[in-house]
Amino acid sequence: MxxxxxxxxxxxxxxxxxxxxxxxxxxxxxxxxxxxxxxxxxxxxxxxxxxxxxxxxxxxxxxxxxxxxxxxGPGELVSGNAAPSASVSDRGTALPHADPASSELHVEDYSHSFSLPRIEGIRVGHVQQVSLLPDRTHEMRTMSLKPLLFEIPGFLSEEECRVVVQLAQLKGLMESQTTTPSKEQEESNQPLLSLSTEEVFSLLDLNQDGLLQNQEIVSHSRSRDGTWLNPDNLRQILTGLEACPTGTMTLEDFRHVYDVSQRPGQQQSGKPRSHFKQRNKNTWLYQGPGSHHVLQTLRNRLISLTRLPSTLVELSEPLQVIRYENGDFSNAHHDSSPPQSETTCTHTRLAGNKSALTEVSCRYLTMLFYISPVEEGGETTFPVADNRTYEEQALVQDGVDLTDTKETCGRGNIRIKPTVGTALLWYNHLSDGRGWMGELDEYSLHGECPVRRGVKWMANSWVNVDPDHQQQARYQRLVAKRQRAKPGMEEHYQPLSHSDLHQDL
Structure with a gap:
């Protein structure tokens, strides 16, 4: 073995x-x-x-x-059939001219996921070559990093500028003039609501139990003229309600909070009240199927440059065309609004929160076009661009309000002179770090300096995005559903958010 x-x-x-x-x-x-x-x-x-x-x-x-x-990035959103992306190089493919006959809204395919791309600024003064037309490239210069701001000379041809101006004249312009009320005007507005604090409390107390709940305050929130319970007042009252341990507010609690909220010139945080002032004439031009091919080309060129899903742009506001005459101006303001729980976006109100205190503009980015020469004045100013820090109190220096472009236009950090065909692109919101729209970029404060001589024509194109990507998806699904139920251009655009702002040209 x-x-x-x-x-x-x-x-x-x-x-x-x-x-x-x-x-x-x-x-x-x-x-x-x-x-x-x-x-x-x-x-x-x-x-x-x-x-x-x-x-x-x-x-x-x-x-x-x-x-x-x-x-x-976030899912469940419409990706659509985006236009070819603009190539940020010398070897980019050119964007073909739009074919109006083949243009249509791509709202059926809302199951794909996408994020909101952003163009890289690199540094102030950096120049990128962008191919948008078959026979040429454009230089896109970084003007600012706070906000992320770009200037693109020659974005429109002189012929395209001429067509846009003529279409606006054919459509007809409306007067747009808002001014800051004087002290006498503010005092004269007060008797419109001659109610005592006790009477206001009683009106809000719907069930007359002597206590105010959140739902009772919100139900009286929609004030059209702003003389009573405007968003700032409501925000302060609701903040006071949250501070109550019981979640309800007695008359004594309400008296203290309400009296503070009614003090003139103050908001919840104690910041100075700013009144947006402007004087100009404007109109809105529809850019969807059946519109002039130049308007569709501009929209498609924006899609190509920003690489945004075409559906977001197609369901955004129409092109706003503005005419500034001698002395006309627009004070510094933000195009968009900070995301807040008590507000809802105007463009998604079809799927919005019915209990929201107010509707606000939600504009991810702004593209501004200069479409006429200006003899003197009319610069676009960004008063606090690229400041190290942003504080609203710092906007008032030596008793001068930097948002008052009529008086302090020359003190803005960045002032861009209007040049025919030049486009400005800036982002009104920061990224939320997950590929979606985040907080409002406070540095995007901008205005239009007074025209000293001549006439200034310009146009604004905004891309509307809801900070709540789920609500944006619900809105787009609702639009797709209505499109299937009511085929045809006129029926499709009837339920859209901005149909009340314009008539299709």
Whole structure:
């Protein structure tokens, strides 16, 4: 037996898988057992190698899925059939002219996920080559990083500018003039609501239980003329309500909060009240299917430059065309609004929160076009662009309000002179870090300096995005549903947010 075992061990020095090796006849049974053991040894090694490769493959697949997931951003949103992206290089593909006959809204495909891309500013003064037309490239210069602001000379041809002006004249312009009320006007407005604090409390107390709940305050929030319970007043009252341990407010609690909220010239945070002032004439031009091919080309060129999904742009506001005559101006303001729980976006009001205190403009970015020359004045100013810090109190320096472009236009950090065909692009909101729209960029404060001589024509194109990406998705699904139920251009645009601002030209 010992001799047989030694013979078998010597045989294992050869190929472990060689079954043709002769076996000693005197140890036939034991030889069979050892063959099985040799096979097990080889199978175990082969199994280990296979499992190692299998686990490496699984880990690679998991890593790839995680990469795709975290780079896609929020889901359940319309991606649509976006126009070809503008190439930010010298070798970019050109954007073809729009074909009005083939243009249509892409609202059916809302299952794809996407994020909101942003153009990189790199640094102030950086120039990128952008291909938007078949026969030329454009230089896009970074003007500011706070806000992210770009200037693109020659974005429109002189012929395109002329057509836009003529379409606006054909449509007809409306007067747009708002001024800051004087002290006498503010005092004269007060008797419009000659109610005592106790009477206001009683009106808000719907169930007359002597206590105010959140729902009772919100139900009286929609004031058209702003003389009573405007958003600032409501915000302060609701803040006082939240501070009450019981979640309700007595008359004494309400008296203290309400009296403070009615003090003139103050908001909840104690910041000075700012009144947006402007004087100009404007109109809105529809850019969808059936509109003039120049208007569609401008919209598609914006989609190509920003790389945004076409549906977001198609469902945004029409093109606003503005005429500034001698002395006309627009004080510094923000085009968009900070996201707040008590407000809802105007453009998504179809799927909005019915209990929201007020509707606000939600504009992810602004694209401004200069479409006429100006003899003197009319610059676009960004008073606090690229400041190290932003504070509203700092806007008043030496008793002068920097938002008052009529008086302090020359003190703005950035002033851009109107040049025919030049476009400005800036982002009104920061990124939320997940590929969607975040907080309002306070540095995007801007205004239009008074025209000193001549006439200034310009146009604004905004891309509307709801900070709540789920609500944006609900809105787009609702639009798609209505489009299927009511085919046709006129029926489709009837329920859209800005149909009350213009008539299709």
């Amino acid at each position: 010992e001799d047989s075992l030694e013979d078998l061990l010597e045989q294992q020095d050869g190929d472990c898988g060689d079954d043709n090796q002769p076996l000693a006849p005197k140890a036939k049974f034991r030889s069979s057992r050892m063959n099985i053991q040799r096979s097990n040894v080889c199978s175990r090694a082969y199994f280990v190698v296979v499992m190692v490769f299998f686990h490496v493959y699984i880990l690679n697949v998991i890593g790839l899925l995680l990469y795709v997931h975290y780079n896609n």
